[in-house]
Amino acid sequence: MTERTFSIIKPDATRRNLTGKVNAVIEDAGLRIVAQRRIRMSDAQAKKFYEVHAERPFYGELVEFMTSAPVVVQVLEGENAVAKYREVMGATNPAQAADGTIRKLYAESVGENSVHGSDSLENAKLEIAQFFTEADIVG
Ligand code: CMP
Numbered sequence: 576m577t578e579r580t581f582s583i584i585k586p587d588a589t590r591r592n593l594t595g596k597v598n599a600v601i602e603d604a605g606l607r608i609v610a611q612r613r614i615r616m617s618d619a620q621a622k623k624f625y626e627v628h629a630e631r632p633f634y635g636e637l638v639e640f641m642t643s644a645p646v647v648v649q650v651l652e653g654e655n656a657v658a659k660y661r662e663v664m665g666a667t668n669p670a671q672a673a674d675g676t677i678r679k680l681y682a683e684s685v686g687e688n689s690v691h692g693s694d695s696l697e698n699a700k701l702e703i704a705q706f707f708t709e710a711d712i713v714g
Contacts, residue, residue: 578656579609579712580693581702586644587687589613594647597690600677601651604663610650610712616642624705633686640686648706652714657699660692 584597598608616624621641628634651660665676669688672679682688693699703712 577652577654578696578699579650579652579703580656580660580696580699581691581706582649582651582660582693583641583691584647584649585687585689585691586640586646587683588681588689589645589647591681593681593689597677597681600663600680601649601660604659606651606653606656606660606663607714608649609652609714610707611647612649612706612711613645613647614706615645618642620705624702636686650703650707650712657693657696661694664690664692 582601584594588594588597594613601608618638621638622629625634625637625641628637631637653659663677665672665678665682667678667688668685669678669682672682677690678688682690693702
């Protein structure tokens, strides 16, 4: 089934000028970037985006990191896009990520792990809606 998922290229990657290299891995995997915007996430946006992690010990650090430099928010489209992008990203902890995945190639640590991708179709819809309107998405 053709799906859409939400992606963020995180501050550790934008700082190192890796946007194009990350996008190449995404496109080589057959996912189409149907919306993309470089933004500086506000504190309120980051807190809302990660509110499911609000009770975790790393929440403060995570919000601080996500607002520390520009990010690139994206909508990716393709067959089974949610699961496919999770495969392409690799494990959250780069030490456990498979060869060829974005996190194996580029991530610095479990916190500064270069990319985010939605974990379910339901969350993908909510996450996309936080940053894009339907008119922004050109498939
Ligand atoms: P992400 O897919 O964006 O969703 C939640 C994020 O929390 C995750 O990627 C990591 O960047 C971050 N995270 C998860 N575990 C830890 C941890 N132990 N320390 C710091 N950050 C973490």
